[in-house]
Each structure stands twice: as C-alpha cells, then as structure tokens.
Amino acid sequence: MTTRGDQILDRTLSKVGGKGLFVKELEVAMAEGRADLAVHSLKDVPMELPAGFALAAVLEREDPRDAFVSSDYASLDALPAGAVVGTSSLRRQSLIAARYPHLVIKPLRGNLDTRLAKLDRGDYAAIILAAAGLKRLGLEQRIRAVLDPATSLPAAGQGAMAIEIAERNDGLDLLSLLAPLNHLPTAQAVAAERKVSKVFGGSCQVPLAAYATVTGADMHLRAMVATPDGKRMAAAEVRGAAADAEALGVEVSELLRQQDAVDILSVCLAEAAASPDA
Numbered sequence: 001m002t003t004r005g006d007q008i009l010d011r012t013l014s015k016v017g018g019k020g021l022f023v024k025e026l027e028v029a030m031a032e033g034r035a036d037l038a039v040h041s042l043k044d045v046p047m048e049l050p051a052g053f054a055l056a057a058v059l060e061r062e063d064p065r066d067a068f069v070s071s072d073y074a075s076l077d078a079l080p081a082g083a084v085v086g087t088s089s090l091r092r093q094s095l096i097a098a099r100y101p102h103l104v105i106k107p108l109r110g111n112l113d114t115r116l117a118k119l120d121r122g123d124y125a126a127i128i129l130a131a132a133g134l135k136r137l138g139l140e141q142r143i144r145a146v147l148d149p150a151t152s153l154p155a156a157g158q159g160a161m162a163i164e165i166a167e168r169n170d171g172l173d174l175l176s177l178l179a180p181l182n183h184l185p186t187a188q189a190v191a192a193e194r195k196v197s198k199v200f201g202g203s204c205q206v207p208l209a210a211y212a213t214v215t216g217a218d219m220h221l222r223a224m225v226a227t228p229d230g231k232r233m234a235a236a237e238v239r240g241a242a243a244d245a246e247a248l249g250v251e252v253s254e255l256l257r258q259q260d261a262v263d264i265l266s267v268c269l270a271e272a273a274a275s276p277d278a
C-alpha cells in the first residue's frame with residue numbers, strides 16, 4: 001500500500017505536517033475490512049492511535065542507530081567544510097548542525113532507492129539514513145559508518161516494527177494470536193521513548209530524540225530536544241527498572257522541561273508555521 005508519506009516527496013516531513021503520514025491509509029484499510037493487520041515502522045506510528053486501534057506486538061529491534069552513507073567519505077568527521085549532507089529529519093539536522101557547524105544540510109526525501117540514487121548522482125557528499133531501513137532492504141553494504149547515539153541520538157521507536165490491529169466483531173482474537181511476536185525488552189524500551197514523544201507532542205515537526213536500552217531488568221533512557229539549527233539543546237538521561245518504562249519517560253521529560261525544552265520546541269513550531277515550503 002502507498003501512504004501520503006510515500007506520495008508527497010517534494011517537501012520535508014516537517015513541512016508536510018500532520019501525524020500518521022505513513023499509517024493512516026493502512027488504518028482505513030483495516031477499518032474497511034480490506035486488511036486484518038498493519039505492519040509499521042514504529043517510528044512512523046503516532047503516539048496516540050485512533051479509537052478502535054491498538055498495537056498488538058512490537059518486534060525485536062533492528063539496529064536503532066543512524067547510518068552515514070557516502071561514496072567518497074568514511075564518516076561525518078571526514079567531510080570538508082561546505083560539504084552537503086542530505087537528511088529530511090529535523091532531529092538529524094539539529095544534531096549534525098550542533099556538532100558539525102561547517103557542514104551544509106539539504107533536504108532529502110523519497111524511498112531508500114531514490115535517496116541513494118540522489119547521493120550517487122552527486123547531489124550530496126553524504127546522506128544520513130536509519131541503519132535499520134538499509135539492513136532490512138539488504139543495503140547494509142552502503143553503510144560507511146553508524147553514528148554513535150552520543151552523536152546522533154535515535155528517534156523514538158527507530159529500528160522497531162510494530163503490528164497494529166483494529167477492533168473486530170467476528171470473535172477472532174488477533175491480540176492473543178500475535179502476542180508471541182512481542183519482544184518484551186523492545187516493547188519496554190519503545191514504551192519509554194514514546195512516552196517522551198507524547199509529553200512533547202512529538203511529530204516530524206520537532207527535533208526530538210529518545211532512546212532506551214534495556215539490560216535484563218534495567219533501563220537506561222536518554223532524550224533530547226533541540227532547535228533545528230542545533231544552537232539550543234536540552235538533553236537528559238535516567239536509569240531505572242525496565243518495568244517502569246513510562247514513568248522513566250515522564251521522569252526524563254521533566255528533566256528536559258527543567259532545561260527549557262518547551263521553549264526550545266516552541267521555536268521549532270513557530271519556524272515550521274512560518275515557512276510553508278523548503
């Protein structure tokens with residue numbers, strides 16, 4: 001199926017705006033009985049689902065990190081001043097701008113093949129993509145370097161896939177049938193990450209990162225919000241019990257708030273409103 005997020009390719013996701021750009025059409029298909037379940041990249045799934053829909057399972061996470069892809073350069077550190085880096089993610093943009101102010105960031109949209117073709121024809125010196133997407137499509141060999149979460153903290157849910165179902169009245173208990181596919185540590189990690197996103201009204205319009213790792217019963221949750229130019233940034237981390245995932249999400253959000261996260265994000269929303277295209 002093709003979604004609005006797949007169709008609108010001349011604008012960055014932050015300019016297209018709205019939530020559920022990659023999800024809505026699949027929910028309509030389920031509501032109309034044309035599909036029984038939908039498989040999503042969790043990163044694209046809004047924090048709140050419409051009434052009657054639920055996430056039945058979160059699958060074991062692929063690599064959650066961002067990947068550096070380039071023919072000529074081995075890493076972000078190797079790029080010369082003025083080199084053009086392609087990404088349409090505000091999160092990636094602000095993280096790169098903060099750490100590599102000498103680089104030029106240009107928007108990049110389209111499916112993976114399109115994005116790689118734009119790199120290959122020389123529009124960009126390098127592009128940043130999710131490692132998970134490249135790996136799933138067998139394009140792992142294109143990855144020159146994976147970005148350490150300390151440089152490029154992943155987006156909430158990045159690298160995880162989720163199965164969404166709709167309420168139904170034929171007695172088929174999809175929730176129970178799909179339960180064995182749920183991967184608990186991934187589900188706990190993304191519950192914490194998505195809580196942060198929810199607190200700050202996360203969408204593709206704000207640079208927000210949230211990344212949790214689960215080791216046994218323990219969780220380490222890091223989160224960040226920034227302005228698109230990377231000049232203002234709030235970052236925080238908490239540790240606690242993985243079983244308290246959502247509470248940890250609230251806790252780290254509170255730490256971000258103490259660093260003016262709300263004000264930082266209001267700058268982003270004002271900028272998005274002021275520039276209708278890019």
Ligand SMILES: NCc1[nH]cc(CCC(=O)O)c1CC(=O)O
Nearest residue numbers: 041043129130132133158159160
């Ligand atoms: N919004 C696009 C999108 N949604 C999920 C992925 C990658 C796969 C994943 O994060 O699981 C991507 C592309 C990208 O970020 O490069």
